Amino acid sequence: MDLGIPYSQIILAAEQTIYMVFVSLAIGTIIAMIMAVTLVLTNDKGILKNKYVYAVLNTVINIVRSVPFIILMVFILPLTKEIVGTRVGTTAALVPLVTFIAPYLTRLFENSILEVDEGIVEAAQAMGASYFEVVWHFLLPEARGSLILSVTTGTIGLLGATAMAGAIGAGGVGDLALTYGYERLNFPLMLFTVVVLVVFVQIIQSFGNHFSSKVRNH
Amino acid sequence: MINFINISKTFTVKKQHIPALHDVSLQVQDGDIFGVIGFSGAGKSTLLRMVNALEKPTDGRIEVDGQDINTLPFSELRKVRKRIGMVFQQFNLLNSKTVYDNIAIPLVLNRVEKKDIQARVLELLDFVELSDKRNAYPAQLSGGQKQRVGIARALATNPSILLCDEATSALDPETTDSILRLLEKINDALNITILIVTHEIHVIQRICNKVAVMELGRVVEHGSVLDVFSNPKQNMTKKFVQTVIADKIPEGIIRVLQRDTRNYKIIKIRFLGENSSDNVLYHINKDFAVETNIVFASVNELQKTVLGIFTIQIIGSDPEIQKVIDYIQHHQLSWQEVTL
Numbered sequence: 001m002d003l004g005i006p007y008s009q010i011i012l013a014a015e016q017t018i019y020m021v022f023v024s025l026a027i028g029t030i031i032a033m034i035m036a037v038t039l040v041l042t043n044d045k046g047i048l049k050n051k052y053v054y055a056v057l058n059t060v061i062n063i064v065r066s067v068p069f070i071i072l073m074v075f076i077l078p079l080t081k082e083i084v085g086t087r088v089g090t091t092a093a094l095v096p097l098v099t100f101i102a103p104y105l106t107r108l109f110e111n112s113i114l115e116v117d118e119g120i121v122e123a124a125q126a127m128g129a130s131y132f133e134v135v136w137h138f139l140l141p142e143a144r145g146s147l148i149l150s151v152t153t154g155t156i157g158l159l160g161a162t163a164m165a166g167a168i169g170a171g172g173v174g175d176l177a178l179t180y181g182y183e184r185l186n187f188p189l190m191l192f193t194v195v196v197l198v199v200f201v202q203i204i205q206s207f208g209n210h211f212s213s214k215v216r217n218h
Numbered sequence: 219m220i221n222f223i224n225i226s227k228t229f230t231v232k233k234q235h236i237p238a239l240h241d242v243s244l245q246v247q248d249g250d251i252f253g254v255i256g257f258s259g260a261g262k263s264t265l266l267r268m269v270n271a272l273e274k275p276t277d278g279r280i281e282v283d284g285q286d287i288n289t290l291p292f293s294e295l296r297k298v299r300k301r302i303g304m305v306f307q308q309f310n311l312l313n314s315k316t317v318y319d320n321i322a323i324p325l326v327l328n329r330v331e332k333k334d335i336q337a338r339v340l341e342l343l344d345f346v347e348l349s350d351k352r353n354a355y356p357a358q359l360s361g362g363q364k365q366r367v368g369i370a371r372a373l374a375t376n377p378s379i380l381l382c383d384e385a386t387s388a389l390d391p392e393t394t395d396s397i398l399r400l401l402e403k404i405n406d407a408l409n410i411t412i413l414i415v416t417h418e419i420h421v422i423q424r425i426c427n428k429v430a431v432m433e434l435g436r437v438v439e440h441g442s443v444l445d446v447f448s449n450p451k452q453n454m455t456k457k458f459v460q461t462v463i464a465d466k467i468p469e470g471i472i473r474v475l476q477r478d479t480r481n482y483k484i485i486k487i488r489f490l491g492e493n494s495s496d497n498v499l500y501h502i503n504k505d506f507a508v509e510t511n512i513v514f515a516s517v518n519e520l521q522k523t524v525l526g527i528f529t530i531q532i533i534g535s536d537p538e539i540q541k542v543i544d545y546i547q548h549h550q551l552s553w554q555e556v557t558l
Contacts (some may be wrong), residue, residue, distance in 0.1 A: 002275055012545055117308075117310065119306060120312065123306065125270075125299070126272060126304035126325065127300065127304075127323065128295075128297065129296075130296065138312065142312055142313065144313050145319055173450060215314060
C-alpha cells in the first residue's frame with residue numbers, strides 16, 4: 001500500500017509518539033502521585049489535615065486543568081525554553097505534556113486513594129506506622145488496582161494530547177495525520193494513522209485492564 | 219495498666235459541639251478482660267480509641283503503664299502503639315495482601331528480619347488455627363476467619379494490651395463464641411490485658427472479669443462482672459443484665475400472686491458461689507412458721523462462679539416473715555423485697 005511518504009517517516013513518527021507518551025507519563029505519574037497523596041493526607045478527613053496546603057494545591061490543579069492543552073502548550077513556552085533550552089521539537093513538548101497530564105493524573109489518583117477504606121488507615125496508625133509507612137504499606141497497595149486503571153486512562157489522554165504537540169514541531173503520529181493526511185489531502189495516510197492510534201489505545205487499555213484485574217481479583 | 223482520668227471529649231462538627239464523653243474515669247488492671255458496654259452512641263468506641271491516641275480527649279488524661287500518652291512526641295507514641303494491639307469490627311485487613319502478608323505487616327514495620335517474620339507468622343497462624351489459609355486472600359475467608367487474621371495481626375508484635383472495638387459484632391453467634399474463646403486463650407496463655415467494647419452483654423458475661431456500663435458519654439456503673447451482674451443498680455445496667463440473667467417474675471405468676479389474699483412478702487435472694495447453699499430454703503421452711511413458694515428461679519455461671527437468683531413468696535404472719543428476713547440477713551445473702 002502506498003501511503004505517499006516513506007515508511008521510515010512513519011516509524012519515526014511512531015517513535016516520537018511513544019517517546020512523548022512514555023517519558024511524560026513517567027514524570028507525570030511521579031509528580032501526580034506525590035500531589036495526590038498530599039491531597040488525600042491533608043484533606044478534611046486526612047491524617048495530616050492542613051487546609052492551607054490542601055486549598056493551594058487543589059486550586060493550582062484546578063487552574064491548570066481548566067486550560068485546554070493547545071493553549072497551555074503555547075502559554076508556557078517561556079517555561080519550556082527555560083527548562084529544555086528550546087521551544088520546539090519532541091523534547092520541548094515534554095514540558096507542556098507533563099504540565100497537562102500531572103494534574104489530570106493527580107485527580108484520578110486522588111479518587112483511587114480515596115476509595116481505600118478509612119479503617120485501613122486506622123489499622124495502620126494503631127500499628128504505630130509513620131505517615132510514610134501508612135502511604136507506602138497501606139494506602140498505595142490497597143489502591144493499586146484502581147491506580148493502574150487511572151494510569152491507563154491517563155495514558156490514553158496523553159496519547160490524544162501528543163497529536164496536538166505537532167503545533168510546536170514535536171512530530172508524532174498525530175502530526176503526521178494533520179500535516180500529510182489533512183493538509184495534503186492524503187486520505188489513505190489519514191486512515192492509516194487513525195487505525196494506528198486506535199490500535200495503540202486498544203493495547204494500552206487491554207494491558208491496564210489485565211494488570212488491574214490481576215491485583216484486584218483476590 | 220490503663221488509667222482513664224476525668225476524660226471528656228467534645229466533637230466539633232460544623233461549629234456545633236457534640237459531647238461524646240463526660241468526665242469518665244476508669245482503671246484497667248494488668249491481666250483484666252475489661253468490657254465496656256453501651257448502646258451505639260454511648261461513647262464507648264471513642265473511649266477505646268483514646269488508649270492508642272487515635273482519638274484525643276478534650277479534657278483529662280490517659281495513662282498507659284504510667285505514661286501520659288497524649289504528651290508523648292509522635293515517635294514515642296508510635297512505640298507505645300506497637301505495644302497495643304487493636305482488633306476492629308470490620309477487620310480492616312488489606313485485601314491486596316495474603317493472610318500471611320497481613321499478619322507480617324506489623325513486623326515489617328518493625329524492620330524484623332525476614333526469617334524471623336516467617337517464624338513468627340507461622341507461629342501466630344498456628345495459634346489462631348489458620349495454618350491452612352496462609353496464602354488465601356481476605357476475600358476468600360469467612361467473617362470469623364478474617365477476625366482471626368485480625369487478631370493474629372494484632373498479636374504479631376507481642377503487645378501487652380489488646381483493644382477490641384466491637385470485635386464480634388459483625389459475626390454470627392457461633393463464630394462469636396469461637397472468637398471469644400480465642401480472646402480468653404490470649405488473656406490466659408499470653409497474659410495480655412484486653413479492653414473490649416461491645417453492645418452485646420453476652421460478650422461481657424462470657425469472658426470479662428470487669429465491666430463498665432456507659433450511657434450518653436458517662437460511665438453509669440462499673441465494677442467486677444460478678445458484682446454488677448448479680449446486683450445491677452442503674453436502669454441501663456438492669457436493661458442489659460436482664461437480657462442474659464433473667465430475674466423477672468413471669469406475668470402469669472404475677473396475676474396469680476395478685477389474687478392471693480393471704481399475708482405474704484415476695485423476696486428476691488441472690489446466691490453467689492460458695493454460699494449458694496440451697497439449704498437456706500430448707501431451713502426457712504423447717505425453722506419458721508411460714509410457707510414458701512418459689513415464684514421464679516434462675517442459675518447462671520459467671521466468671522466460673524454460680525449466680526443463683528430465687529424469688530420466693532413467703533406466706534405467714536408479719537413477725538414470722540420478719541424472722542425469716544433476719545435469718546437471710548444473718549447469712550449475709552443479698553436480698554431485696556419485690557413489689558408487684
